[in-house]
Amino acid sequence: MLGANISSGVIFYGEPNFIGDLRNLSIGKNSTINQGVFFNCADKIIIGENCRLSSFSQFHTGALTMTCKNDRIHYSKPIELGDNVWISSGVIVNQE
Secondary structure (H helix, E strand, C coil): CCCCEECCCCEEECCCEEEECHHHEEECCCCEEECCCEEEECCCEEECCCCEECCCCEEECEEEEECCCCCEEEEECCEECCCCCEECCCCEEECC
16 A cells, blocks of 8 residues: 555555555544455545445546547546445445
């Protein structure tokens, strides 16, 4: 997790997956990240303190808009979770 801002007391149970710039990822104190959690770090992902991210949950800051001309426009927006949040297994969190 080189470049990510990982606070004290954060526990990883298995390896997370990611794409993008890990400098966009910040995880607050005493949070737990379970096996297979996916971070799309095209923009900021801020996880608060005492959060629980269950297995194979996903965080997507990037998205794609298709116009009527079939053009594809990529964009991103940040995701921020407050303190004491639980994200259940398999949940997908988008930026909108």
